[in-house]
Amino acid sequence: MSLNGNVVVAQGGGPTAVINESLVGVVLESRKFAQINRVYGALGGVRGIINEDFLDLTQETTHNLEEVAKTPSSALLSTRDKPDEKYCKEIFDVFKAHNVRYFFYIGGNDSVGTVDIVNRYAKTSGYDFRAIHIPKTIDNDIVLTDHTPGFGSAAKFVAQSFIGLNLDNRALPGIHIGVVMGRNSGFLTAASVLAKKYPDDGPHLIYMPERHFCIDSFVSDVKQMYDKYGRCVVAVSEGIADENGVPIAQKLGSTERDAHGNLMLSQTDLGELLVGHIKRTINTERVRSDTFGYLQRSFGLCISEVDQYEAREAGEKAAQFSIWHDRDGSISLSRIGDYAINYKLQRLEDVANRIKVMDDSFISSAGNHVTEEFKNYIRPLVGSGLRDGQRLIAPPVEKLLNR
Amino acid sequence: MSLNGNVVVAQGGGPTAVINESLVGVVLESRKFAQINRVYGALGGVRGIINEDFLDLTQETTHNLEEVAKTPSSALLSTRDKPDEKYCKEIFDVFKAHNVRYFFYIGGNDSVGTVDIVNRYAKTSGYDFRAIHIPKTIDNDIVLTDHTPGFGSAAKFVAQSFIGLNLDNRALPGIHIGVVMGRNSGFLTAASVLAKKYPDDGPHLIYMPERHFCIDSFVSDVKQMYDKYGRCVVAVSEGIADENGVPIAQKLGSTERDAHGNLMLSQTDLGELLVGHIKRTINTERVRSDTFGYLQRSFGLCISEVDQYEAREAGEKAAQFSIWHDRDGSISLSRIGDYAINYKLQRLEDVANRIKVMDDSFISSAGNHVTEEFKNYIRPLVGSGLRDGQRLIAPPVEKLLNR
Known part of the structure; x- marks a missing residue:
């Protein structure tokens, strides 16, 4: 027989487009259990717990919860705090x-560490207590899971x-560099x-961080x-x-010179640094870059419905x-065939403090593209509705002047 | 009785998300007329004309045209060429x-100038000929029109x-700056x-370019x-x-110093320059920027259906x-009431070489926000489906410890 008492749910770290689906999954499912008296939401992650900043989500309407579920970014607000012994x-x-x-x-990744610490504290202090980490990232860098809720929607935005x-580059040709989030794992890129x-x-x-980046090879590619x-x-x-x-932005920023021969001291934008380097080494006119930045993790009109229901189910299963x-x-x-998901529970200590990177089989041998295997891995995660481009197929007209 | 002969349609300048709707409007409507033998698409704007690079769009299937219509960016490719006498x-x-x-x-704006030049050449050389400019921009800076096809979809992406x-900034508070396209006109911002x-x-x-930007007022705001x-x-x-x-990026880039006191010589990214300036003048931790860049003009999953059908109709009416x-x-x-559109024809010389900026009534008196009048102006243009955020409304829980 499980414990009688109250529930606290909270959100930590950077937001995703579907993080509130998991929140609503926890709330709606928890409210069904007779053992549960109240479901509290802590405002601002673990910081909200020590401040006793709770909302009584038992009193939230189901309609409003469903609307919040469809809203990107943490509805309970977030924190970057990592608790120590005193905090616990x-x-x-x-x-x-x-x-x-x-x-x-x-x-x-930080949050699973937090749950692990909190849970250990509960055990050593003899407090009867259950703690579950529900994964979310846009980077897809959590171990022991096929993928992480939040990734599919960010991946759809990137695609x-x-x-x-x-299409833009085809209409007005040149070299275009898009810089995508992901410090250690290249899934999103x-x-x-x-x-x-x-x-x-x-x-x-x-180019993914799983492979060393060689500036000369890049230019030649x-x-x-x-x-x-x-x-x-x-x-x-x-x-x-x-x-x-050594990060490439740091490397290029510390050695490159601008058009006037001045040392570039404080430029930190990787895309513009790569653009500058290409302009100096390849004879071409139109070189541009875009840094996708924060848009990719909270864009409400580019959500994968697969990501959405998996985030919800992850909360319910928790x-x-x-x-x-x-x-x-x-x-x-856990991925089954092509394609279904089975939800499992991993030990907190097996997941905490580890980072998942792309499997070798996902990266081309030259290290500058991905494989067919990766395409099959990612395709179901972005769901349906990706709007691809269609070209004209009409035949060319015979030239009469032929100048 | 109008002229018998062939049609050439082409696309110039930067792409928009709905520019192919206008193309398809021209093609489908032109093909209905008995006077028209063939409808040609010139590849790469006016450059494609002088190269005789034509596709025979009379042979394009209707289904494919409809698919192309929904594809962002110029399906006929584009050019930045501006014809002179010899080119004409x-x-x-x-x-x-x-x-x-x-x-x-x-x-x-460049393209209406081109049509004007080409049309004058036809008249002086006695060639019986009709020329129509079909407006598209994301900046909305063409005069004598309520707005320009292409703007509504870009505006929807920005919104x-x-x-x-x-939502992201609310979950993890700080100062966030989003840099939006628009050199002379602030509509998109x-x-x-x-x-x-x-x-x-x-x-x-x-902050819009219609008002002088004062760095000190910005910091104080x-x-x-x-x-x-x-x-x-x-x-x-x-x-x-x-x-x-003097552009603010140039101004800040030439005078600002980095954290080590080094002069920043080649930094050109406006967002990061503003971030740097804020960090040095306001005591706060989390300051970030995003530059929306090229994403805002060719994002296929954030298209205004109003923009889409207006772009189509503009092509048909042409x-x-x-x-x-x-x-x-x-x-x-031409806007009628709230909200319908009447399509008219302006004289080319009245539209060419002019730039529309925001009306004073659209900009707040402090110059750092917009008015209710602007909101009423823009709301119909972005169409339906903008996905706004919903907040939790549950009551707070009584604090028991009150530390």
């Missing part, structure tokens, strides 16, 4: 005062953006491959594509670094695992 | 050889992006106002909002300049005005 004590002073017996924390950049429809579509090159297609679209992860782990089955852990998504 | 002569050598009697050019940035739902939503400040809301979202047009017309009514000119959209 304060958390449990509050949990005890409010008879909180279930804690659900929706977050990324749709590259569809547009490719790699998602740009879904923009390729016709054989000559971009991205023609994809770009030149080769530009010679072949008369244009070149490049997807670059913000996290690319050289063989010594409530079921803990309240029915009395278990702690981190929710994982 | 080459154009008419080709037009005469192919018996082209109707020319439709879909483009922005949806600020909805996301505002002003569209960010549609992101405001709750009274404390961003953008809290909007941001500080005031930050003190009031604990956060601040700012929309800034890329074209902002000081009272002498064919009707010239083939039925034997007229030259530039298509304009």
Whole structure:
């Protein structure tokens, strides 16, 4: 028989487009259990717990919860706090005062560490308590899960953006570099491959942080594509670094000179640094870059419906695992065939403090593109509705002047 | 009785999300007329004409045309060429050889100038010929029209992006600056106002190039909002300049120093320059910027259906005005009530070489936001489906510890 008491749910770290689906999954499912008296939402992650900043989500209307579910970014607000021993004590002073017996924390790598710490504290202090981490990231860098809720929608945004950049670059040819989020893992950058429809579509090159970035090879790759297609679209992860782990932005920023020969001292924008370097080494006119930035994690009109229902189910399963089955852990998504998902529970200590990177089988041997295997991996995650481009197919007209 | 002959349609300048709707409007409507033998598409704007690079769009399937219509960016490819006298002569050598009697050019400010030049050349050289400019821009800076096809979809992208940035900024508070396209006209930046739902939503400040940008006032505005809301979202047009017309990026880039006191010599990114300036003058931790860049003009999943059908109708009316009514000119959209559109034809010389900026009645008296009048102006243009955010409304829980 599971514990009687109250639930606290909170959200930590950077937002995603579907993070509130998990929140609403926890709330609606928890409210069904007779053991649960109240479902509280902590405002601002773990910070909201020690401040006793709770909303009584038991009193939230179902319609409003469904509207909030469709809203990107953390409805309960967020924090970057990582609790230490003293912080944990304060958390449990509050949990005890409010008879909180279930804690659900929706977050990324930092958040699973937080749940692990909190749960260990509960065990050593003898407080009967269940804690579940519900994964969310746009980077897809959590281990022991096929993928993470939040990734599919961000990937859809990246793919749709590259569809547009490719069409734009085809109409007004040149070299275009799109810089995508992802410090250590290239999944999101790699998602740009879904923009390729016709054989000559971009991205023609994809650089992920899983491979050392060599500036000379990059220039030579770009030149080769530009010679072949008369244009070149490049997807670059913000996290690319050289063989010594030095970020490329830092490397180029500290050594490059501007058009007047002045040392560039404080330029930090990776895209513009790469543009500058190409302009100095390849004889071409039109070189541009875009840094996707924060748009990619909270754009409400480019959400994957698969990502959406998986985020919801992850929240529901979290409530079921803990309240029915009395278990702690981190929710994982296990892929079945092509394509279904089975939700499992991983041990917190197996997930905390680890970062998932792209499998070797996902990256082309030259290290500047992805494989067919990766395409099959990512395609179901972005759901339906990606709007690709269609070209005119009419025949050319015979030239009469032929000048 | 109108001229018998062939049609050439082409696209010039930067792409929009709905520019192919106008193309398809011209093609489908022109194909209905008995006087029209063939409808040719010139590849790469006026450059495609002098190269005789034509597709025979009379042989394009209707289904494919409808698919192309929904595809952002110029399906006929584009050019930045501006014809001079010699260029015009080459154009008419080709037009005469192919018996082209109707020319439709879909483009922005440069393109209406091109149509005007080509049309004058036809008249002075005695070639019987009709030429129509079909407006498209994302900047909305063409005169004598209520607005320009292409603007509504870009505006919708900007609004949806600020909805996301505002939600993101609310979850993890700080100062966030979004830099929007528009060198001379602030319409697209002003569209960010549609992101405001709750009274404390961003953008809290909007800076348009129609007003001189004073860096000290900017810092003081941001500080005031930050003190009031604990956060601040700012929309800034890329074209902002000081009272002498000096671009702010140039001004800040030439005078600012980095954290080590080094002069920043080559930094050109306006958003990051403003971030740097705020960090040095306001005591706060989290200051970020996003530059929307090329994403805003070719994003296929954020298209205004109003913009879409208006772009289509502008193309259809172009064919009707010239083939039925034997007229030259530039298509304009005239607003009726709230909200319908009447399509008219303006004289090319009245539209060419002019730039529309925001009316004074659209800009707040402090010059750092927009008015209710602007909101009423823009709301119908972005169509339906903007996905706003919904907040939790549950009551707070009584604090038991009250530390």
